[in-house]
Amino acid sequence: MTIEWSAETREFHLRNGLVSYVARVLESGWFGHVYFGSSLAGGKSYGHLGPNDFTGYANRLGEPVPFEYPIGGGGDYRIPALTVELADGSGVLDLQYKGHRVIDGKPPLAGLPSTYVEVAGEAETLEVTLGDDVAQLEVRLTYTIFRDRPVIIRGARIANAGKAPIVVGCAMSSSLDLPDDEWQLITLSGEWTRERHVERRDLRPGRQSVSSNRGASGHQHNPFVALVRAETTESSGEAIGLSLVYSGNFLAEAEVEPFGTTRLRAGINPEGFSWTLDPGAEFASPESVLAYSSGGLDDLSQAYHSLFRERLARGAWRDKARPVIINNWEATYFDFDEPKLLAIASAAQKLGVELFVLDDGWFGRRDDDTTSLGDWRVNTAKLPGGLESLGRKVEALGLGFGIWIEPEMVSRNSDLFAEHPDWAIGVPARSRTEYRNQLVLDMTRPEVVDHLFGVLSAVLGSAPISYVKWDMNRNITEPFSVGLPAARQGEFMHRYILGVYDLYERLTTAFPRILFESCAAGGGRFDPGILAYAPQAWTSDDTDAVERLKIQWGTSLAYPTSSMSAHVSAVPNHQVGRITPLDTRAAVAFFGVFGYELDPAALSDEERTQVAQQVEFYKKWRDVFQRGRFRRLRSPFEGRRDEAAWMTVSADARSAVVAHYQILSRPNPGPRRLRLRGLDPAATYRVSTWPSVVQEGGLQPRPLDVGGDVLIAAGLVLEGGRKSAEAGDFRARVYVLEAT
Numbered sequence: 204m205t206i207e208w209s210a211e212t213r214e215f216h217l218r219n220g221l222v223s224y225v226a227r228v229l230e231s232g233w234f235g236h237v238y239f240g241s242s243l244a245g246g247k248s249y250g251h252l253g254p255n256d257f258t259g260y261a262n263r264l265g266e267p268v269p270f271e272y273p274i275g276g277g278g279d280y281r282i283p284a285l286t287v288e289l290a291d292g293s294g295v296l297d298l299q300y301k302g303h304r305v306i307d308g309k310p311p312l313a314g315l316p317s318t319y320v321e322v323a324g325e326a327e328t329l330e331v332t333l334g335d336d337v338a339q340l341e342v343r344l345t346y347t348i349f350r351d352r353p354v355i356i357r358g359a360r361i362a363n364a365g366k367a368p369i370v371v372g373c374a375m376s377s378s379l380d381l382p383d384d385e386w387q388l389i390t391l392s393g394e395w396t397r398e399r400h401v402e403r404r405d406l407r408p409g410r411q412s413v414s415s416n417r418g419a420s421g422h423q424h425n426p427f428v429a430l431v432r433a434e435t436t437e438s439s440g441e442a443i444g445l446s447l448v449y450s451g452n453f454l455a456e457a458e459v460e461p462f463g464t465t466r467l468r469a470g471i472n473p474e475g476f477s478w479t480l481d482p483g484a485e486f487a488s489p490e491s492v493l494a495y496s497s498g499g500l501d502d503l504s505q506a507y508h509s510l511f512r513e514r515l516a517r518g519a520w521r522d523k524a525r526p527v528i529i530n531n532w533e534a535t536y537f538d539f540d541e542p543k544l545l546a547i548a549s550a551a552q553k554l555g556v557e558l559f560v561l562d563d564g565w566f567g568r569r570d571d572d573t574t575s576l577g578d579w580r581v582n583t584a585k586l587p588g589g590l591e592s593l594g595r596k597v598e599a600l601g602l603g604f605g606i607w608i609e610p611e612m613v614s615r616n617s618d619l620f621a622e623h624p625d626w627a628i629g630v631p632a633r634s635r636t637e638y639r640n641q642l643v644l645d646m647t648r649p650e651v652v653d654h655l656f657g658v659l660s661a662v663l664g665s666a667p668i669s670y671v672k673w674d675m676n677r678n679i680t681e682p683f684s685v686g687l688p689a690a691r692q693g694e695f696m697h698r699y700i701l702g703v704y705d706l707y708e709r710l711t712t713a714f715p716r717i718l719f720e721s722c723a724a725g726g727g728r729f730d731p732g733i734l735a736y737a738p739q740a741w742t743s744d745d746t747d748a749v750e751r752l753k754i755q756w757g758t759s760l761a762y763p764t765s766s767m768s769a770h771v772s773a774v775p776n777h778q779v780g781r782i783t784p785l786d787t788r789a790a791v792a793f794f795g796v797f798g799y800e801l802d803p804a805a806l807s808d809e810e811r812t813q814v815a816q817q818v819e820f821y822k823k824w825r826d827v828f829q830r831g832r833f834r835r836l837r838s839p840f841e842g843r844r845d846e847a848a849w850m851t852v853s854a855d856a857r858s859a860v861v862a863h864y865q866i867l868s869r870p871n872p873g874p875r876r877l878r879l880r881g882l883d884p885a886a887t888y889r890v891s892t893w894p895s896v897v898q899e900g901g902l903q904p905r906p907l908d909v910g911g912d913v914l915i916a917a918g919l920v921l922e923g924g925r926k927s928a929e930a931g932d933f934r935a936r937v938y939v940l941e942a943t
């Protein structure tokens with residue numbers, strides 16, 4: 204890994220054997236982009252790739268010159284990275300290269316989540332300073348390259364070095380100019396209970412984007428996009444990823460201009476955003492992660508998975524085996540008391556479950572969703588001995604104890620709202636829109652964050668709590684804070700999320716042993732920003748096994764299995780009414796952080812035996828499920844056979860678990876194979892199946908010894924034939940591979 208600078212050609216070259224990133228100071232003094240892609244040789248100039256002799260837009264208006272941090276108003280009509288309003292009302296800038304420095308490692312980003320380094324020599328950061336002497340504005344662009352990852356981490360800081368305020372209207376985290384438009388755009392889009400479905404479309408002239416203006420990254424779109432070639436598959440072809448380490452309003456946008464080049468940018472959504480920079484002040488963008496793969500989407504995903512798992516997630520739980528959880532929500536909803544909860548916990552413990560989570564309804568007068576958010580005091584009618592007594596009893600059963608909270612919310616019907624009606628977001632003299640009967644607290648106000656830290660610290664300190672599910676069930680409306688002056692209301696949405704990060708930072712620091720899981724009505728804030736504080740997230744409120752295939756597949760494009768909480772729930776499924784076999788539900792949930800969301804007492808003896816076997820199986824392969832290399836094999840979004848398949852391989856490739864899902868049964872399916880990836884071609888693997896095939900009616904039991912080369916090149920012979928068709932819909936087969 205090096206960051207080269209040539210004073211002669213005024214070129215930077217960041218490279219590490221996996222990727223190269225080349226940028227150049229142009230003849231005009233502006234900062235131009237040259238190249239991002241596979242690693243190039245060091246010690247050479249790549250300036251000939253263009254643009255040549257660019258002295259400015261004089262007589263060249265509209266030419267698609269590649270820039271590192273484009274500005275509007277000066278002849279570049281494409282989407283800008285930076286827009287400002289200066290004291291005279293103008294927005295014209297001339298960003299000249301002023302200097303640069305190379306920093307060992309990666310400086311932290313105060314107040315914002317970010318990737319980090321742990322050991323010396325792991326990464327280097329280039330900081331390039333650009334400046335406009337008339338505006339007295341400085342832009343510091345940072346580029347971090349890791350020794351052994353195909354990623355470049357980018358961010359921007361905008362500083363006011365003058366004497367008059369400057370208003371920033373747009374300050375992207377990254378802008379990347381690509382020399383052609385032969386790309387397809389992949390986004391992860393959907394809605395509540397169907398989050399992060401893969402959307403793939405050709406780029407067309409003009410702009411195409413995904414964004415959020417909800418105050419959270421949202422169920423609808425994820426702050427991750429990829430550009431791929433038409434021929435790119437999981438295992439071959441080019442892919443460029445752009446991920447934003449941010450949980451608030453975002454924009455990720457591609458523009459194809461008439462000459463057929465592409466600009467890709469991502470950052471805080473400029474719509475509704477403005478930030479006033481007083482003299483001497485600086486604004487820092489969230490950071491963004493650019494990744495490059497010439498080996499298909501799989502390699503791109505591996506880059507994000509390992510970075511997010513190893514150098515974004517933090518704290519004691521980052522590398523620890525995550526417990527198998529039982530959550531009472533779908534078992535009881537709000538209708539519970541201590542004996543009922545203990546019955547669930549005790550039954551679950553007998554099946555091997557490790558931690559019991561008490562979901563919504565334990566506080567205030569909350570017997571339904573109309574009251575008490577904000578009143579974080581235990582409801583002693585339901586839990587006479589409080590959280591402490593329940594927690595001790597749960598612990599005595601041999602389980603860890605966790606609780607649900609929704610810190611950012613307040614019910615109109617609550618003591619908190621009665622005391623502090625102005626703490627709820629809204630415009631005075633206008634009505635506030637409710638959703639799920641709740642309002643959102645104004646996290647831009649330090650007194651609100653202080654209050655929440657105080658009351659939640661008291662709760663978390665009052666009982667033996669080792670896990671917290673931090674929910675966030677609605678988006679922001681009527682964005683406005685009585686705590687901000689009129690000129691700063693455009694800062695509201697960003698300040699909101701900074702307040703959320705502040706609270707997360709303080710609570711995770713004060714309670715370092717607690718495992719935090721984030722949730723936002725399922726996957727409504729599943730992004731790298733929150734993952735920096737909470738290493739796992741409730742992937743979706745949809746626990747149906749078939750729906751989860753798509754949700755987990757899409758999520759896995761950017762996020763590791765260790766971040767995806769996945770539970771087995773009861774049937775008929777509460778979200779879609781579908782009835783799937785218990786083992787299929789488990790076979791999907793295995794590929795995440797596993798748990799249950801049902802009442803074990805309501806299961807039959809046979810089902811309880813199955814659950815015990817599932818938990819035992821998961822624990823045995825937990826490390827491979829949570830920390831293995833997850834590889835997608837057959838997409839539930841494509842293909843003609845109504846199937847899906849994926850696998851996860853241990854880091855040393857000595858063991859792997861493969862799952863094949865036959866969604867609808869097919870008549871007369873014939874023999875089929877599944878080509879695997881990531882195995883050691885020289886190893887011989889013992890292949891066995893789960894659940895035991897004998898149990899399902901007389902197929903020939905495995906194990907079988909097969910070479911890694913055969914499994915990769917020819918494929919794994921799938922169980923099946925006529926028998927599997929007779930078994931019915933929604934079937935899963937899990938194969939375990941162990942090198943002999």
Ligand code: GLA
Nearest residue numbers: 532562563722723724725744
């Ligand atoms: C959200 C969550 C659920 C559950 C409920 C409780 O919908 O996603 O898992 O915690 O809130 O109200």
